[in-house]
Every structure is written in structure tokens, then in C-alpha cells.
Amino acid sequence: MRQLIKKGWDMTVRHKYVLVLLFLYRLLWGFFLYRFVDSVVTPILARYPDSHPNSDATHLFLIEAQFRILKTDLVNEFLWLLGGLLLIRMVLTPLLNAGVYYSFHHATESGGTRVLFGMRQAWKPVALLYWLENGLILLPAIWLLPLAKDRFFSEPSLTNWLQGLLPYAAAWLALGFIIHLAFQFMQFGAVSREGIFKGLGLALSRALPLLGITLLMLGIGLAVSATAWAVSLFWSGFLAVALHQSFHFVRSLLKLWTSAAQYQVWVKTE
DSSP states (O other), X not given: OHHHHHHHHXXXXXXXXXXXXXXXXXXXXXXXXXXXHHHHHHHHHHTOOTTOSSTTXXXXXXXXXXXXXXXSSHHHHHHHHHXXXXXXXXXXXXXXXXXXXXXXXXXXXXXXXXXXXXXXXXXXXXXXXXXXXXXXXXXXXXXXXXXXXXXXXXXXXXXXXXXXXXXXXXHHHHHHHHHHHHHHHHHHHHHTTSOHHHHHHHHHHTHHHHHHHHHHHHHHHHHHHHHHHHHHHHOOTHHHHHHHHHHHXXXXXXXXXXXXXXXXXXXXXX
């Protein structure tokens, strides 16, 4: 496993220019998402009667908010904007994945990385697999969301409601994790033109090393996140902002390293 991770790191270093592209992609996505959330939340918080002398002010605020959400088209604008952002992400993410995975497969060839060429050659199957993956992951929501709604009105407290939903959320998270790994190998098979079913078969036959490497890289990512969070508690101001922005680069590095290590598992089975 150590050798596979080392080979994944070597491939990550080879794609250092792609790392910059992924960093900018994450940074811009985070910026626009933050601006969108800020444009929605800040006006609401500005109207919240935090220190109003009338004890019924908060209740009236909630009634007004419920009326504006249910009886007006105020939410439609925000839903359209959010849907547009998600649509852009659903298009750009598989495009980048296609280029990176294609370049992984041709990393031993002369001429450096082939990300842009891979985007043109492999974006269609990778995009279809990416959309199918997200559709399968979101499919349990058809059953879980009504369940959560019913339990919200039947449980005596918010704590009981959250505790009751925790097993379902954990199972959903585990299912999404397994689906993601399977489709990751199917995308490797698509860019190599060896077939998505071969990729699925390799994911099943090499499930243990695939899970081991993925969980190990996930643990490294969590450790780095915890370290950054701990440091931000002691630093404030510009240093905290700079640390937060630089963490996008670290996340991009770990994401690319994880994908490269997973690809080494796929190559090992050929």
C-alpha cells in the first residue's frame, strides 16, 4: 500500500500544473457559493429581532418568514440561482475529471500531461458516469426526506429527531462512498477505452486495497483539516483568512493525490 501511495504522489507531482487549475476551480467555486449564501442569509439576519423589547417579536419574525417563503415567489429566484451554480459544477467537474484521468492513463508517454486532450476525448463517458453516480447517490433522498419530515413533527424534541435519523444518514453516507469508488474505477475504464464493466470488476476484485488507500488518504485529509482548524483558533485577522484560502490548495492536492493513488490500484490489477 505504501508503494501505491508513493507512486500516486509521483504522479501528482507530475501533474503540478493541473493542481493549480484544480485549486483555482475550488477557490472560485467556494467564493461564488459564499457570495450566494451571504446574499441570502445576511438580509435575513439583519431583520432578526435579537434584542427587541417585545417578547413576541421573534415569533412574528418567524411567521413573516414562513409567509414570504410559502406565499410568495421569493424563494424561486434563489432556487434558480442555486440550480444554475450546481449545473455549472455538474458540467465542469466531469470535464476536469476526464482530463485528469486520461492524463493518468497516458502519464508514461512522452510529451508531459495530456489533460486538455483528455477533456476532448473522454468527457462524454466520464460525464455520463458522473451524472449517473450522483443520481444514484441522491436516489435514497426520495424516501429519506419524507421520513425526516414525518419524524420532525412526531418526535418530542430536536435531539430525538437527529438521533433517530443518524443511522439512516450513516447508511446513506456509506452507500454514497461505495458508489463513488465503484464509479471512480468505471471512469478509469472509460478513459482507458477498456470498458466500464472491466473497471467495475476491478473495483470489486480489488476492494480491500482500494478501500484501504482511500480511507488512509481520507484520514490524512481529516488530520490536515483538524490542524488547520486548531491553528485558526489561535490566529485571527489576515493570517486566518490566508490560512483558510491556502487550505483550498491543500484540499486540491489531497484530492489529486487520492485519485492518483486509486489509479495505481487500478493499474496494478491489469
